Amino acid sequence: MATAPLMPRSHRDDFPGLAGNWAYLDTAATAQKPQMVIDAIARAYGTDYATVHRGVYARSADMTVAFEAAREKVARFMGAASPNEVVFVRGATEGINLIAQSWGERLEAGDRILITQLEHHSNIVPWQLLAAHKNLHLDVAPITADGRIDEAALIAMIGPRTRLVSIAHVSNVLGSVADVPRIAAAAHAQGALLLVDGCQAAPHMTLDMTALGADFYVWSGHKLYGPTGIGVLWARADILESMPPWQGGGAMIETVTYERSTFAPPPQRFEAGTPHIAGAIGLAAAVDYVESIGLDHIQAHEAELVAATRAALGQLNSVRLFGPDDSAGIVSFAIDGVHPHDIGTILDEAGVAIRAGHHCAQPLMGVLGVPATARASFGIYNDLSDVARLAAGIERVTRIFGAQE
Incomplete structure (x- = not known):
């Protein structure tokens, strides 16, 4: 998978909270703050x-x-x-x-x-x-x-x-x-x-x-x-x-x-x-x-990240994707036989931060037929390298739990 950023320039350096090699994929919960804020x-x-x-x-x-x-x-x-x-x-x-x-x-x-x-x-x-x-x-x-x-x-x-x-x-x-x-x-x-x-x-x-x-x-x-x-x-x-x-x-x-x-x-x-x-x-x-970046540009950037994520995770038989293909900056998923909290914990060990749980939407979990989901959500500072790290982490989860890929 290519790792070049989709933005004309990377905005990651604008965010001091992302110092180090951290793939932050929980922007739907709360976004990191740029230095100017x-x-x-x-x-x-x-x-x-x-x-x-x-x-x-x-x-x-x-x-x-x-x-x-x-x-x-x-x-x-x-x-x-x-x-x-x-x-x-x-x-x-x-x-x-x-x-x-x-x-x-x-x-x-x-x-x-x-x-x-x-x-x-x-x-x-x-x-x-x-x-x-x-x-x-x-x-x-x-x-x-x-x-x-x-x-x-x-x-x-x-x-x-x-x-x-x-x-x-x-x-x-x-x-x-x-x-x-x-x-x-x-x-x-x-x-x-x-x-x-x-x-x-x-x-x-x-x-x-x-x-x-x-x-x-x-x-x-x-x-x-x-x-x-x-x-x-x-x-x-x-x-x-x-x-x-x-x-x-x-x-x-x-x-x-x-x-x-x-x-x-x-x-x-x-x-x-x-x-x-x-x-x-x-x-x-x-x-x-x-x-200063432009919401149209942000929307297109995040759409590409969502498409890349759904394509990468969709290749794994044990992964169930939720929501439409054209979702806005969010990809929720589950792995057969693996609790989302375990997914989140193992990904955290690899420096990838996602959300795991019911996302303050418990009734929806009942409609989906799951107790919880794992959720990756994107922001201005993410790029395809974050998607690659997420996909590699999910493959590791499936190996650890013996889930069929």
Whole structure:
């Protein structure tokens, strides 16, 4: 197998966390951080540090400008109509919970929420909690044999009492990509809204909120080479305006008396307390980094790595591949008679890092008929040499366990 990098230049040296001969194939869990993001965070906590939205002194004003510039940059990155549609949250999990507990309060007993079989726990559990609280019905659309959302079945399940359809843009286990505009149009035809979990899409493909047609879109900064603890909830401006506050405290108010409070307009209404200032600055740097390379280029690069991985592992009879051939940056697999944790342990001995387990998608494991899978996921810094090391490691696993090749 060839080992030349697919990118015009290798970006591996931009990532200090990859020092040494380490093949990091767990980017779907969290991406490594380029030095420019680390430097931006260090400056935000160091020479530039001050609070935002409060101080009248120059450094606070400068930091406020930088913080809001980060919001504007994220809005442009997503193709949002306005930065006021961007709410900073801790991550996609918090974003979905915010929607469930704020927007979801308007739902009535008997209303329905529709999800799919391939959702992450973060797009299941908040709706279960809301359904129990409000006496709602939670419907689950099936997936196809190759691991995609069965969109025809999903669309057929959208009924007059369906208030929300909530789907993953890209499956974190299977890498399958949903046809978001098609699903959005079907949901809207029935008067339902569409929420999209974009955690695995934002690092791999160009986003355009208008073209996608979604009503809510959430993603986590740490999967886009940014810091942990910062994420994005985007929603249409009219929807955010109609939503009550989720948490109370400083920064999200206009006036407070002992008798009553009035609240700031979005997005500040949903950002109670001191925000993750350095996180937003680091996220803006991550957006700069990704855009300097180009998402179209990144997507093509990772597609080649996925194709090479599926071709290499597909030659081994004992390896079962999951998901479609054109998965977005993710390859999940199992080896007959070998637990995924053993696969991960043996690969780690060879300096190859993958994810092994249920990937916070236990219901999907039941659909696939396995307790867990092994998952290799790719980023900007990977190349064909990483694929070769993964394939060699899997061949070693099959020899150790006597699995038929």
